[in-house]
Amino acid sequence: GGGGEPVYDARHVCVTNGAVGAVYCSLAAQIESSTSDDVVVSPLPSYGLYMSDAQLLGGTFRALMPTGKAEDGFALSPVDVRRAFDDHGDSLRCLVLCHPNNPTGRCLSSDEARNLALELDRQLEVRPDSFSVLLDEVYAGIGGSAHESILRYASPALRRSCLLCLSASKGLGGAPGMRAGFVACADPDVTRQLIKVQMATGANVSVPSQEFLAASLRHVLGDPKGVMGDIDAHYRSRTDLVCDRLEEIGERYLGHRRAFCPRRPQGTFYVLGRFECLGQTDLEVQRTLRDAYRSGVRDVRYGVAVVPLSAFLMDETLCMVRICCAVDLDVLNRAMDVVEYMVSDALATSK
CATH class of the missing domain: 3.40.640.10 (Type I PLP-dependent aspartate aminotransferase-like (Major domain))
Structure with missing residues (x-):
């Protein structure tokens, strides 16, 4: 010790x-x-x-x-x-x-x-x-x-x-x-x-x-407590938004809040999302979300970075991606709208 x-x-x-x-x-x-x-x-x-x-x-x-x-x-x-x-x-x-x-x-x-x-x-x-x-x-x-x-x-x-x-x-x-x-x-x-x-x-x-x-x-x-608290609150509001939206989407479409967000992050400004309905690999998931965002959002100068978990040496068939939340809240909301649309469409098509 x-x-x-x-x-x-x-x-x-x-x-x-x-x-x-x-x-x-x-x-x-x-x-x-x-x-x-x-x-x-x-x-x-x-x-x-x-x-x-x-x-x-x-x-x-x-x-x-x-x-x-x-x-x-x-x-x-x-x-x-x-x-x-x-x-x-x-x-x-x-x-x-x-x-x-x-x-x-x-x-x-x-x-x-x-x-x-x-x-x-x-x-x-x-x-x-x-x-x-x-x-x-x-x-x-x-x-x-x-x-x-x-x-x-x-x-x-x-x-x-x-x-x-x-x-x-x-x-x-x-x-x-x-x-x-x-x-x-x-x-x-x-x-x-x-x-x-x-x-x-x-x-x-x-x-x-x-x-x-x-x-x-x-x-x-x-002012360690004050400054670090401000930094944490800034990013926490963003990761909470993404996790809340993913949990709502999971509950609405699959009846399981953790379906698309297995775990909320405790630190960093990243959220790991799991989207098995959007592709057979995490790279397919990334491409699906990227293409949908580009076609569905008018101003694509400000996007949300999504990285396949295989970039971190993990199995690509987990279909997990890292979502970067270090952007404005309205940008994150637009991105989650795109995610919900794609999930809804994919699940409807698979029925």
């Missing part, structure tokens, strides 16, 4: 070109490029950047299928983590965990975070200094008190093995495009290696990005 909130200062922080740069630097500092024996493991569904970076750096990427189902947000358990180490042993160089999760919006509860930390500590006892844990928490702040970090419960040894990736584009600032992120590590020696990677691959982060990151953090830290 850990000892409360970790404290970082300048010795522990490497400023990067956004969260993308933070993830790359973290993996580059862990993977030995002269061999493919170094394994990076990430639970599914997994953001594609983890796999592409691992392979680009000469490592081997392996996906970990959790025991949790869609209705549980594909929850990760300590048993799943243990299985990853049993399968890959000392070759497992980095375990990548994303919470709040992209694309599910699932957060860890305090019990889940504590139990995962305990399992990782057990693995460190067996394999001291053999692996790191990349904690991608870029969506922290969107989800309010629902988000619990493994770092809160990590032992000092585990904290020194954790690389925390954050940016100002989501919950800490809500400013995508500023390319302002950072990696924090309790081990200053590791941080120095991260800085070397950042300097070699991207030089210094641009001054405007650094200034914005500093201003964003000052703003958040000046």
Whole structure:
């Protein structure tokens, strides 16, 4: 068990070109490029950047299928983590965990975070200094008190093995495009290696990005509860709208509120929708919704991004898509009107 909130200062922080740069630097500092024996493991569904970076750096990427189902947000358990180490042993160089999760919006509860930390500590006892844990928490702040970090419960040894990736584009600032992120590590020696990677691959982060990151953090830290509460409320109103509409559509047409929205997100501004009536694969579902939106909405300059879950290395036949809710409420309402029309038409045709 850990000892409360970790404290970082300048010795522990490497400023990067956004969260993308933070993830790359973290993996580059862990993977030995002269061999493919170094394994990076990430639970599914997994953001594609983890796999592409691992392979680009000469490592081997392996996906970990959790025991949790869609209705549980594909929850990760300590048993799943243990299985990853049993399968890959000392070759497992980095375990990548994303919470709040992209694309599910699932957060860890305090019990889940504590139990995962305990399992990782057990693995460190067996394999001291053999692996790191990349904690991608870029969506922290969107989800309010629902988000619990493994770092809160990590032992000092585990904290020194954790690389925390954050940016100002989501919950800490809500400013995508500023390319302002950072990696924090309790081990200053590791941080120095991260800085070397950042300097070699991207030089210094641009001054405007650094200034914005500093201003964003000052703003958040000046009133953490108020600022983070405002950010959470902004996105929560949007994900609630989409979930409410999908649940109403499920109740109206199939008599089951969870038919099209298996689980409400706790964090992030994404909703996972499941539309088996609109195609045999998630890509077919995406194309159906895209074409219907383009033909049914007069002004298509402002749309809603829909990404197939197979882009996160999941089975395409789940027919699930990630709906981005980071747009105006009226745009989301129009998109849900299109979804309802297509569902109604598909179910009527299938009778």
